[in-house]
Amino acid sequence: MSRRDEILDVAVAVLEEEGPDALTMRELATRMGIRAPSLYKHVRDKDDILAGVQERALIALAQHLAAAGPGLAGLADAYRSWARAHPRLYEVATRRPLARERIAPGVEAAAAAPIVAAAGGDAHLARALWALAHGLVDLELSDRFPPGADLDATWRTALRGFEPPPSPTRS
Amino acid sequence: MSRRDEILDVAVAVLEEEGPDALTMRELATRMGIRAPSLYKHVRDKDDILAGVQERALIALAQHLAAAGPGLAGLADAYRSWARAHPRLYEVATRRPLARERIAPGVEAAAAAPIVAAAGGDAHLARALWALAHGLVDLELSDRFPPGADLDATWRTALRGFEPPPSPTRS
DNA sequence: TGACAAGGCTAACGACGTAAGCCATTCTGG
DNA sequence: CCAGAATGGCTTACGTCGTTAGCCTTGTCA
Structure with missing residues (x-):
């Protein structure tokens, strides 16, 4: 596993355990047993880390959705339950602009796939469903x-x- | 107008003109012709300012919704158009936890009223509509x-x- | 063996929110 | 009418943040 991936692991852990305010370069470094400036040997800047976390969050969400129970209700349940289990990750996954340049192609599509399927392939309907679920969860x-x-x-x-x-x- | 209100005016202006990163205590102070620490004579802390901005945003949104065109489509249009005209304000209005203690009672209800009306008084339907609109706008x-x-x-x-x-x- | 890359380190900078404490002005009550 | 308090500025300073510059050690390979 690359050093960058280790940093992302730690970043996810800090985020989930202590929240976004604790996600500082110094905290990451401390947990890795090094000093903050050394992080920059493996990562462009903090935003780069956030983009990596976002990518991981999207992948995890996609996997969870792919394993959802049947029907729209099952999918909705999966969406909501994942967001409630990982609220900070859900935040970075959705609140920041999607770093399309930094994220592996296909991740976005993979996360969307189960919803598009539930919408019978109708892209507009899929977006509407996504927005509905996202809105409910976000609020x-x-x-x-x-x-x-x-x-x-x-x-x-x-x-x-x-x-x-x-x-x-x-009947 | 109280000095606090002036600060909030400036805060809204900075937010809309230069975005959230520019909304610093020093920038606010500079625009008011004073020094940053002096702001604390009128405001508890930065969060207090954000809460004030949030309140104003909710009031403005409520007014805009109250003047919406007829039907669900009119309301939806009003919601979306306000959010697109004031994206940063929409952000502080919705992304931060509602500072219920700091915000005048009734503001929340006023913002919700047009949506509840459109839902025929059904609170669940109203929340669903709000979540749908919010999700679409947020995304x-x-x-x-x-x-x-x-x-x-x-x-x-x-x-x-x-x-x-x-x-x-x-027909 | 010696060049070079990888990956640590320290020191430091500028921006941030904010606390402490000082001072001038203005308002107010005896 | 004046003393004292309240108001609202100010400077200085602290600790934290992201980040840069530059140095040094270690391992790899020609």
Whole structure:
């Protein structure tokens, strides 16, 4: 494993354990047993690290979505549960502009694939679904909903508009 | 106008003109013709300023939404157009945890009111609509959609799931 | 063996938020 | 009308941040 990858490992760990404010060059260096300026032998700057973390977050999210339960509800569940399990990673994955130049091609597509599939290939619908899920998660993670709100119910309501029309099953 | 309000005016101006990185205590002070430490006579800390800016942003957004055109489409248009006209303000309005203690009561409700109305009073539906709009705007503002994507069409698709069922008009 | 790359190090810079404490002006109550 | 307090500036300074410059050791290979 390259030294750069080690740094990214540590960065992810710091982020998840202590939050974004603790993610300083000096803290990273300390955890690696070196001094802050030495990091620059392996990494362009702090933004480079963030881009690497973003890439890893997208990959992890993509994997989680790929293993989602069936249906739109399963996908939505997977999306929300991953974001709640890794709120800081979700933040760097979505809040910063996508570093398209620094991120391996295909990562973006891989993360999008399960959603596009759920949308039956309709790109606009896929984006709408993504935005809906992202909006719900983003607002939840930054505590914008009134405390005590029943967000499970909100999700169900939100997805109702996008469910395929109920196939008339015999009753 | 209180000195604090002047500071907030300047903060909004800096934010809109030069972006969040330029929003430093020293820059604010310079624009007001004083020194940075003097700001602390009127403001608790930088976070206090951000909370004030957040409050103003929410009020402005609420006013814009209240003046929206008719229907869900009108409301959606108003939401998106305000966010695109004031992307940095939209950011502080939504990305930071809501400083409920520091913000005048009612502001939150006022911003929510037009959406709740459009949802016919259904709180879950209102949150879903808000999340959808926020998600679309947030992803657009941070350049997460593929360049060149037709976002107008995406919005139309997104809202389709929430439109009231078409009343059967004579044709 | 000697050049060179890799990867550490120290020292330091400038920007940031902010605390401490001083001083002039202005307001206010006896 | 004046004493004292409140107001709102100021300078100085601290600690933290990202980052640069330049040095030195170690391992590799011609």
